[in-house]
Amino acid sequence: MIDPKFETDSKLTPQAFSMNATPSPSSDSPSTATAHTGQVSPTSPTPAFSPLYQQIKVLILQSLQSGEWKPSSAIPSEVDLAARYKVSQGTVRKAIDELAAENLLVRRQGKGTFVATHAEHHIQYRFLKLFPDNGDPNSEGPAQRHIIDCKRSRASAEVARALALRSGDAVLQVRRILSFASIPTILEDIWLPGSPFKGLTAERLADYNGPMYGLFETEFGVRMVRAEEKIRAVLPDEEQCALLRASAQTPLLSVERIAYTYSDLPMEMRRGLYLTDKHYYRNELN
Amino acid sequence: MIDPKFETDSKLTPQAFSMNATPSPSSDSPSTATAHTGQVSPTSPTPAFSPLYQQIKVLILQSLQSGEWKPSSAIPSEVDLAARYKVSQGTVRKAIDELAAENLLVRRQGKGTFVATHAEHHIQYRFLKLFPDNGDPNSEGPAQRHIIDCKRSRASAEVARALALRSGDAVLQVRRILSFASIPTILEDIWLPGSPFKGLTAERLADYNGPMYGLFETEFGVRMVRAEEKIRAVLPDEEQCALLRASAQTPLLSVERIAYTYSDLPMEMRRGLYLTDKHYYRNELN
DNA sequence: GAGTGGTCTAGACCACTGA
């Protein structure tokens, strides 16, 4: 058990890489106990040094993923976590800093650190980047959601690739429309892997009040952590024209999204058609 | 001169807010010396407590803005900066951490901390989010640039608003085409404020080898720090059709960008028309 | 080997929240 603590006086254990953050066999260690990060392989071309705080980050991530700490609830205080992992508070802090920067955790001074969620804040639709041309986002009020269809089907080659499934695997397919100020603006086709979302129906979707990702969190334990979008300009086909009440010559934004949970596991593919005559897709570059 | 250092033994200066990072009248202070952050006003409704590292961040920002440290060159080491500002290395570190997160500085272990630039790395076009459908970005090779026009004109109301000018102020207007694999793909109209870019000509643009923002840095001392884009789907007009060799029925991505230098000063407005039949605009959501 | 950024600790104190 090489301990990565740097003694100020006694120069013990100067050999080997500083790693291994096993919380030691204390009684308060969680079910995800002996957490070696599997980097001891001495033949590895890159010794893959990993700082302590990164290992702590992984441990926290595991507790998030396992559901030990649920969305919108508080995680233990920094002091508690430091004791639990047998490291200094500063090290825990740095781990949490990174998780907060990735929007997995939210710090609130004086209150604690909380698991981020899609189901609150009235920032509603964290991943939706469409904004009205004039007036603030709130002037329109919340979007009206209308479920057109929700059916079980089989993954096409394209969907299978996106969701890391095999062609023909069970998937759920949802089609819906979002309207702003009663004007249909977004037509979305959504594909979900079948097994994690077993039991999802059009009814449950329609009944739930709030963003879809909120329902996924509370009802299916699936938390969307990040997403990638590919954006193109397209013309609609006949069916899409009808649903969006648009002409066949109306150019639309095609927004193809793949959303990931923890561990970069793809959990949703979505294709949205956005009407951009009164709205725009906003992006910030850094 | 209230000093925010927390003595471990002598409990001096427990009154007032901890602020004021004036480097003291030491000889090594830069030209932007006495840098109070103007927050001493006792009548202010919010006392606006600002931590030390934020004040250091502002000081570093000023040195960047003033040109004391130029793009792609190294800034002083953390130890030096700590001595200069009379704070601990950890405090300088936190300031630099944030600036690095904002892509203003780049840390390189063992070498130093460098001023970020648009003119290197062969990541070329940091702000361009268009990628080819198949194959990596490099398979196409670099974009071919073709300047169509570069003329002085007067700011329209729209351009004036975007660039924080008055209608009729002098502006520079550039039109160019970017081609990938010899296929015209992007048509861009660019508006620049006249005075910072005095002397910019089509010739200089054509001669310069590298991203336009690189030329702005080295020749005009204007560094683009961040940008916002508004994206829509549109159909081209006749002239645009001809330049992009596209039909009038080809939907295009309209990408309207406003780019900012330090202090959120808008320095460029740009409207791009992207052909998205072989490329897509990529965005990452967190 | 010297210099630079990166990690880790221990301890003190500050600002904010809520009972």
Next chain:
DNA sequence: CAGTGGTCTAGACCACTCG
């Protein structure tokens, strides 16, 4: 008031780069 996150310091040591 106690508890939480936030700031700041000082010091030791590690990993990386380059001459």
